[in-house]
Amino acid sequence: MNRFHSMIGQTAAAAVVAFGLVGGAAAQSTIKIGMVQPLTGAFAAAGTDVVNGAKIAVDEINAKGGVIGEKLELVIEDTKSNPTEAASVTEKLVVRDKVTVLMGASSSTATLAVMPKLMEYKVPMLVETSSSSKITTAGNPYIFRIAPPSEVEAAVFAKIVNKIGIKKADFLVVNNDWGRGTADEFTKVLKEKGISVGLVERMDQGAQDMNAQLTKLKGSGADTLFVTTAVEQLSLVLKQAAALGFNVRIITTGGSQNPDQLITNVGKAADGSWHLAFFAPWAPDATPSPAATKAFVAEWNKRGLPYGSLTSSFRGYDGIRAIAEAIKIAGKAEPEAIREAFWKVNILGLNGPIKFEKDGPKGQESGQSMPNVYLVKIENGKVVVPKI
Amino acid sequence: MAEFLQHLVNALVLGGTYALLGIGLTLIFGIMRIVNFTHGELFAFGAYFVYLFAMLLGFNFFIAFAIAVVGGCLLGAAIEFILLRPLRGADIETTMLVTIGAWIIMQNTELLVWGGVAKAITTPFPETPLVIGAISVSPLRVFVLVIALVLIGGTYALIHRTKLGMGMRATFQDSETAELMGLNIRGIYTATFSIGSGLAAAAGALLGPVFLAAPTMGDLASLKAFAIVILGGLGNITGATIGGFLLAIIEELGAGYISSGYRDAMGFLIIIAVLLVKPTGLFARAERIG
Numbered sequence: 020m021n022r023f024h025s026m027i028g029q030t031a032a033a034a035v036v037a038f039g040l041v042g043g044a045a046a047q048s049t050i051k052i053g054m055v056q057p058l059t060g061a062f063a064a065a066g067t068d069v070v071n072g073a074k075i076a077v078d079e080i081n082a083k084g085g086v087i088g089e090k091l092e093l094v095i096e097d098t099k100s101n102p103t104e105a106a107s108v109t110e111k112l113v114v115r116d117k118v119t120v121l122m123g124a125s126s127s128t129a130t131l132a133v134m135p136k137l138m139e140y141k142v143p144m145l146v147e148t149s150s151s152s153k154i155t156t157a158g159n160p161y162i163f164r165i166a167p168p169s170e171v172e173a174a175v176f177a178k179i180v181n182k183i184g185i186k187k188a189d190f191l192v193v194n195n196d197w198g199r200g201t202a203d204e205f206t207k208v209l210k211e212k213g214i215s216v217g218l219v220e221r222m223d224q225g226a227q228d229m230n231a232q233l234t235k236l237k238g239s240g241a242d243t244l245f246v247t248t249a250v251e252q253l254s255l256v257l258k259q260a261a262a263l264g265f266n267v268r269i270i271t272t273g274g275s276q277n278p279d280q281l282i283t284n285v286g287k288a289a290d291g292s293w294h295l296a297f298f299a300p301w302a303p304d305a306t307p308s309p310a311a312t313k314a315f316v317a318e319w320n321k322r323g324l325p326y327g328s329l330t331s332s333f334r335g336y337d338g339i340r341a342i343a344e345a346i347k348i349a350g351k352a353e354p355e356a357i358r359e360a361f362w363k364v365n366i367l368g369l370n371g372p373i374k375f376e377k378d379g380p381k382g383q384e385s386g387q388s389m390p391n392v393y394l395v396k397i398e399n400g401k402v403v404v405p406k407i
Numbered sequence: 408m409a410e411f412l413q414h415l416v417n418a419l420v421l422g423g424t425y426a427l428l429g430i431g432l433t434l435i436f437g438i439m440r441i442v443n444f445t446h447g448e449l450f451a452f453g454a455y456f457v458y459l460f461a462m463l464l465g466f467n468f469f470i471a472f473a474i475a476v477v478g479g480c481l482l483g484a485a486i487e488f489i490l491l492r493p494l495r496g497a498d499i500e501t502t503m504l505v506t507i508g509a510w511i512i513m514q515n516t517e518l519l520v521w522g523g524v525a526k527a528i529t530t531p532f533p534e535t536p537l538v539i540g541a542i543s544v545s546p547l548r549v550f551v552l553v554i555a556l557v558l559i560g561g562t563y564a565l566i567h568r569t570k571l572g573m574g575m576r577a578t579f580q581d582s583e584t585a586e587l588m589g590l591n592i593r594g595i596y597t598a599t600f601s602i603g604s605g606l607a608a609a610a611g612a613l614l615g616p617v618f619l620a621a622p623t624m625g626d627l628a629s630l631k632a633f634a635i636v637i638l639g640g641l642g643n644i645t646g647a648t649i650g651g652f653l654l655a656i657i658e659e660l661g662a663g664y665i666s667s668g669y670r671d672a673m674g675f676l677i678i679i680a681v682l683l684v685k686p687t688g689l690f691a692r693a694e695r696i697g
Contacts, residue, residue: 059523060623067524097523194668221668225627227618230417231662231670238410251525251619262536262545263413284527284619287534 049092050085050352052077052342053112055123055133055144060100061224062249065275066125068328069147070095072335073122075318080339086346091339094118098125100224102132109133113140119352120145120345122338126224127151127196137161143358145342147334148275151196152204158383163361163375165337165368165388169197169204172272172295175392177208183293185268187215187241191232191256193248194221201247201272217241222252229256233263243268250277250331254284261288271295278395278402279327289397296393298370300329301402307371307391315369337368341388344373361386409541410663418659419652420548423555424610426651428628429635430562430644431606437642438579438599440499444506445486446607447629448513453479453608454615454624455517458526468530472554472612479608480601487600492593510629517622525619551613558609559648562602566644575599579642607632627671634678640688649690 054073056066073093081090094116096108105124112118113136121137121144124130130149137144138159146154146164150172155164167175188209192198198221206216217239220232233256236244244267246256253276257269274297281289299305303312315336319329341364346352349360365374368390375386396405428450435443453475460471490509494502532550536543566572574595577585586592611628618624635654639646654674661673681689 057523059518060621063523063525063621067522221666223668223671225623226670227614227624228417228421228658228670230421231414231659232667234410234413234417235663235667237413251621254527255618261534262543262548264536264538264543286529 053118058097068332069335072332076339105129155378155385163386422652422655429647431603447625449607450611451625453611454620475612480605483604484601525621646690
């Protein structure tokens with residue numbers, strides 16, 4: 020019995036020593052980047068894609084020797100698509116994992132919930148997906164966003180709106196900061212163009228049955244319906260609209276809607292729908308850096324990841340590259356130095372230049388980069404880039 | 408008017424599956440006095456079983472559906488046999504905690520096996536809707552309603568026409584007396600939990616293809632099932648059936664005419680109102696025992 024106990028003791032001691040060494044070695048040679056992403060729940064697809072894109076960037080950078088002589092390491096936490104959870108995992112990443120920079124938090128509402136934590140712990144966060152205008156205008160100097168805010172999307176759309184020929188438009192948006200913000204910004208643009216705006220219907224982020232909203236919208240007589248939500252719910256909206264015999268021109272916004280994934284999920288019901296996308300893997304030569312796009316798509320396919328996810332995964336890739344560049348400029352992996360360095364980042368991402376402009380109240384500005392926006396259409400089960 | 412009728416048709420289709428969920432839960436509570444938190448996971452299980460057999464293994468959709476229902480019954484029986492049988496006679500809080508634990512384990516297992524991203528299930532039904540006047544409904548939804556009604560009818564027949572059903576009703580009225588009369592209470596408990604779970608799995612297997620299969624889909628289903636049971640009165644099968652359809656109508660009309668953002672809140676507002684005014688449920692009979 021005694022011998023048995025001492026054996027356990029020895030094994031445990033050896034294990035402690037071994038883990039201690041591994042832990043120590045890891046802490047010495049890596050720069051930790053905290054990922055706050057929804058890997059489960061209503062926005063799971065978008066979060067998972069971003070993480071996969073980020074992993075490609077990290078592997079690429081590490082293969083070239085890392086940044087300032089150290090390897091990058093992702094510490095990934097799941098927000099469960101819940102803003103409360105997003106704030107608490109951010110705290111965990113900063114306090115326990117001691118990450119020096121963060122990327123997140125996909126949904127605008129989650130990002131807004133995380134923002135006070137950034138101020139509290141003085142850690143910068145790169146925002147890769149959230150598009151609510153409130154994020155960069157709140158006066159949080161730790162925010163650097165590469166995703167286009169809703170008003171930029173709306174402004175890009177304004178240039179082509181007359182060519183599509185919209186007379187009256189309705190909205191169906193997810194009931195959070197992203198959805199409501201998009202409805203507000205697009206309504207402004209449409210009204211400026213003399214297009215009347217009818218109903219603005221909302222859906223809960225976890226809702227699966229949108230028949231009530233669609234039935235109401237069907238009776239409104241609008242020729243166009245703007246839909247803003249994540250790919251899961253969007254699939255259901257397209258499916259249910261088709262089942263109701265609701266033939267309206269559907270335009271989706273937000274860039275996380277993965278047209279190819281929609282085709283896989285709903286088949287014919289996706290035909291004729293238009294989508295504002297922030298990356299065009301279907302037409303690499305139309306992207307700002309064709310070679311980089313082709314390399315990213317090739318690596319993505321090599322890893323056996325779903326093609327349809329590229330339109331959201333590129334955000335993770337661009338985000339990590341921007342973070343790595345900031346660390347390089349800072350010369351050290353310290354939160355305040357990285358925050359300062361973000362202002363000097365100037366690289367060409369997969370979706371255009373990443374260079375932060377000041378946004379928000381003076382002295383407390385957040386950084387906002389202005390990427391490209393594309394309008395694509397699904398025709399006969401294929402994504403096409405219409406010439407407008 | 409056309410819009411109103413369309414709302415009612417939508418509600419009718421959804422109500423059938425809500426009723427299935429409610430009946431399963433109310434059976435288990437009425438007969439076993441167990442507040443069953445695994446119910447929603449059985450719902451998710453049903454959807455994933457259809458996904459596994461129809462989408463991954465290439466079975467016929469209808470066979471996959473049948474397997475999901477039988478699988479739900481077997482899983483329910485296993486849960487009863489392993490977790491709840493040893494706890495017979497324990498107070499309601501103890502069994503509730505055990506089912507909460509089982510719920511968490513099951514949901515995380517689904518997450519581990521299937522990942523967090525929702526899965527779409529395709530069916531052999533055509534996508535073109537059936538159009539009757541101004542009302543459209545997809546053939547899949549008609550199938551869902553028909554099967555739900557058949558299962559509801561089947562459950563009624565089982566309870567009112569079979570020997571097992573008679574045993575279940577006797578246990579419901581007074582389990583001790585029923586046992587003294589020589590009824591195999593253990594068997595009845597296992598059968599009850601198994602049938603209740605099978606109905607939840609059937610609801611999930613029906614709604615999975617209509618919506619998407621996701622690991623967290625059971626949470627809302629569980630909440631709604633509890634809402635339906637409270638609406639209809641604890642242990643009241645007719646109440647659960649009517650409650651299921653009623654909840655669907657409230658949600659649908661609430662979303663259509665009041666506020667679409669609060670669709671899922673509508674039902675719960677009604678529940679609060681019912682609990683304030685008639686805490687035993689809308690359809691509770693005065694003479695009900697137990």
